[in-house]
Amino acid sequence: DQQVKQNSPSLSVQEGRISILNCDYTNSMFDYFLWYKKYPAEGPTFLISISSIKDKNEDGRFTVFLNKSAKHLSLHIVPSQPGDSAVYFCAARVNYGGSQGNLIFGKGTKLSVKP
Amino acid sequence: NAGVTQTPKFRILKIGQSMTLQCAQDMNHNYMYWYRQDPGMGLKLIYYSVGAGITDKGEVPNGYNVSRSTTEDFPLRLELAAPSQTSVYFCASRASTDTQYFGPGTRLTVL
Numbered sequence: 592d593q594q595v596k597q598n599s600p601s602l603s604v605q606e607g608r609i610s611i612l613n614c615d616y617t618n619s620m621f622d623y624f625l626w627y628k629k630y631p632a633e634g635p636t637f638l639i640s641i642s643s644i645k646d647k648n649e650d651g652r653f654t655v656f657l658n659k660s661a662k663h664l665s666l667h668i669v670p671s672q673p674g675d676s677a678v679y680f681c682a683a684r685v686n687y688g689g690s691q692g693n694l695i696f697g698k699g700t701k702l703s704v705k706p
Numbered sequence: 707n708a709g710v711t712q713t714p715k716f717r718i719l720k721i722g723q724s725m726t727l728q729c730a731q732d733m734n735h736n737y738m739y740w741y742r743q744d745p746g747m748g749l750k751l752i753y754y755s756v757g758a759g760i761t762d763k764g765e766v767p768n769g770y771n772v773s774r775s776t777t778e779d780f781p782l783r784l785e786l787a788a789p790s791q792t793s794v795y796f797c798a799s800r801a802s803t804d805t806q807y808f809g810p811g812t813r814l815t816v817l
Binding site for chain 1: 710737739741746747748749750751754764796798800804805806807808809810811
């Protein structure tokens with residue numbers, strides 16, 4: 592069973608517009624969420640994170656929103672740029688039992704930003 | 707400061723062969739991880755280590771072994787390669803914060 596779900600395999604937006612990538616989770620024990628960005632033939636790179644005690648975190652063009660009651664988070668990119676074209680992974684931190692700090696990843700959403 | 711390095715970048719194995727995927731980090735991180743990523747799927751945790759001499763299984767450990775004799779190195783061993791192990795393998799490390807730093811990956815094909 593998937594504990595972290597990214598239901599949109601792909602998303603296409605126009606340069607300059609907003610990109611919204613969504614992520615749902617099922618485990619209420621997750622207490623920290625991260626977004627990673629991955630270009631082809633490279634490893635994932637950390638983008639932005641949010642603690643479960645917050646509902647928003649901003650870093651430049653990137654903002655992550657967390658709705659705990661809905662077990663939903665979203666990544667907003669404004670304005671979108673062609674260099675943002677990549678696969679974006681949502682990840683949730685496991686912080687119980689013996690697995691402190693381990694991450695569970697969604698399947699990813701491929702973002703294409705068209706000039 | 708090279709971060710997390712992985713070798714080789716690519717490898718083709720025959721069924722039943724064995725190999726070791728190398729991973730090294732120069733950030734003095736205690737935590738290290740091995741993931742595999744299959745096409746269209748997220749990263750699945752194979753094994754992890756919380757420090758030298760300590761390793762534990764992740765979600766998909768079958769067919770793999772690891773060791774952690776030093777803080778810097780965390781090799782992943784495949785003993786009897788199977789087609790189901792065709793995947794891209796990523797190594798990662800982290801310090802006490804939650805951000806994991808990933809290597810560039812090893813693309814493995816088992817024929």
